[in-house]
Amino acid sequence: MTDIWLNGAFAPCDGAIAANDRGLLLADGVFDTALVLGGRVFRMEEHLERLDAAAQTLRIPVTRRDLQAAMSALAARQLDGSIRLTLTRGPGPRGIALPPDPRPTILGASAPLTPSAIFSAIRLDVSAIRRNETSPTTRVKSLAYLDAVLANHAARQAGADEALLLNTKDRVACSALANVFVLKDGELSTPPLADGVLDGITRRWVLAHAGEFGLAVRERSLGLADFAGAKVFLTNSLRLISPATLDPATIGQPDGPVTTLMTGLCQVIAAECGVDPRALGAEVGPQ
Numbered sequence: 030m031t032d033i034w035l036n037g038a039f040a041p042c043d044g045a046i047a048a049n050d051r052g053l054l055l056a057d058g059v060f061d062t063a064l065v066l067g068g069r070v071f072r073m074e075e076h077l078e079r080l081d082a083a084a085q086t087l088r089i090p091v092t093r094r095d096l097q098a099a100m101s102a103l104a105a106r107q108l109d110g111s112i113r114l115t116l117t118r119g120p121g122p123r124g125i126a127l128p129p130d131p132r133p134t135i136l137g138a139s140a141p142l143t144p145s146a147i148f149s150a151i152r153l154d155v156s157a158i159r160r161n162e163t164s165p166t167t168r169v170k171s172l173a174y175l176d177a178v179l180a181n182h183a184a185r186q187a188g189a190d191e192a193l194l195l196n197t198k199d200r201v202a203c204s205a206l207a208n209v210f211v212l213k214d215g216e217l218s219t220p221p222l223a224d225g226v227l228d229g230i231t232r233r234w235v236l237a238h239a240g241e242f243g244l245a246v247r248e249r250s251l252g253l254a255d256f257a258g259a260k261v262f263l264t265n266s267l268r269l270i271s272p273a274t275l276d277p278a279t280i281g282q283p284d285g286p287v288t289t290l291m292t293g294l295c296q297v298i299a300a301e302c303g304v305d306p307r308a309l310g311a312e313v314g315p316q
Contacts, residue, residue, distance in 0.1 A: 034099045034114075034137030039106075050134055052117025055125065056173040058134075059083040060115040063230075064266050065104045065139070066304040070112065071266075072230050073100060079228060080114065083169035084133075089118050091133045099137045107139035109309060111267050115172070143267075144310030148291055151263055151273040153204060154189035155253065156180035160202035162225030167202075170227065177205040191263075193275070196225040201251040207263035207271065208232040211255050212286060217246040224250055231264035234297070235290065242289045262287055269294055269306070288313055 032039040051057035061080045064071045077100065081093045096114065103112040115136040121128040158180045166173055180192035184205070192205040202225040203209055210219045210232075217239050220226050239246040256275055263271040270291050291313045299305035307313065 034103055034135070036135055037095070037098070039102070046134065046136065047120045049120045049122075050117055051119065051121045051128075052115065052134060052172055056171065057087075057121075058089070058115060058117030058172045059087065060113060060170050060172060062111060062113045062170075062266055063100070064269075064298075065107050065112055066109055066142075066298060066302040066306065066309070068105050068108045069302040070100055070104045071298050071302055072234070073097075073104075075230050075233065076100070076266075079230070080116065080170075084116060086165060086169055087118070088127065089116060089133050090131060091116060091135065095135060099135050103137045103139045107141075109304070110140050110142040112137060112139045117172070142309060144306070145312075146268050147306050147311035148313055149268055149271055151191050151204070151271045152189040153191055153193040153261075153273050153275050154184035154187045155275070156183060156192040156194050156205075158183075158192070158194065160194040160196045160225040162196040162198070162200075162202065162223065164225075167225040168222060168227060181205040191273075194225075195253075198224075199252065200224050201253065201255070202226055204263050204273075207265040207268065209251070209273075210235065210262050210264065211251060211259045212244070212262070213255065213259035215245060217244045217286075218249050218251060218255070219246075220251050221248040229264055230266050231269055231294075234294065235264060235270075238293065238297075239290065242286065242293055244286055244290070260287060269311075 033042055035045050061076050063076045077096055080096055084091050099114055117134045119132040119134045158176050184192040194202045196202045201209055201220055208229040210217055261273045263273050295305050295307055
């Protein structure tokens with residue numbers, strides 16, 4: 030049976046979460062998913078910073094030291110793969126009022142690496158479900174993920190791989206699982222956080238380093254019209270950079286600049302974790 034990390038130690042999965050945990054009953058919590066190679070979390074400090082900031086936004090009292098202990102223990106056990114840390118407000122009485130003495134739950138789990146998912150090409154389908162850019166939960170990895178679950182199910186029913194979500198103003202926000210970038214006329218664009226966008230860790234890296242690979246990059250609001258004649262890719266912490274397309278009959282493929290970004294990211298991961306994803310089976314280029 031797989032063990033999980035629960036409040037400071039590994040424990041069996043069965044009976045791990047209290048029946049009155051607010052994360053289970055009210056989706057009152059946040060989570061973080063990270064890539065682990067060689068027993069090291071890629072961009073660990075940034076993952077911790079974002080999770081800590083989300084906890085502060087939701088007023089969940091947790092120490093960064095406890096979050097780091099959980100990440101480090103999971104990474105050391107998994108070696109190559111992914112880890113997920115879930116933070117809830119913990120058990121509470123009936124009702125939605127914040128408990129006066131919250132006892133947060135820190136739940137961690139890991140999974141083996143899936144090399145074929147890294148840089149995998151994605152077919153997108155525009156969802157009828159909208160991203161609410163006015164909600165604070167769009168800027169944290171909230172446990173309230175049902176919109177994405179249902180949007181992705183509908184996309185797969187339509188023959189696509191993943192849903193593309195617009196916000197209430199018809200602007201592109203994100204996919205169900207990733208940030209969105211559009212490369213057109215030599216400029217790389219991605220929606221701003223104000224459009225209902227999560228501050229993705231890989232998104233941060235692309236914004237900070239695209240210029241080193243000859244790409245002008247900026248945050249700006251995007252519409253579906255911006256996808257016409259453009260190269261599109263998605264970013265998240267496990268797939269890293271995924272070529273994408275809205276055409277169900279084709280599969281997205283990276284062009285020169287996007288392939289260069291992929292290669293550069295592999296080199297950065299190798300320098301930080303001691304393992305290059307390509308050495309474990311990840312493929313840069315047509316798949």
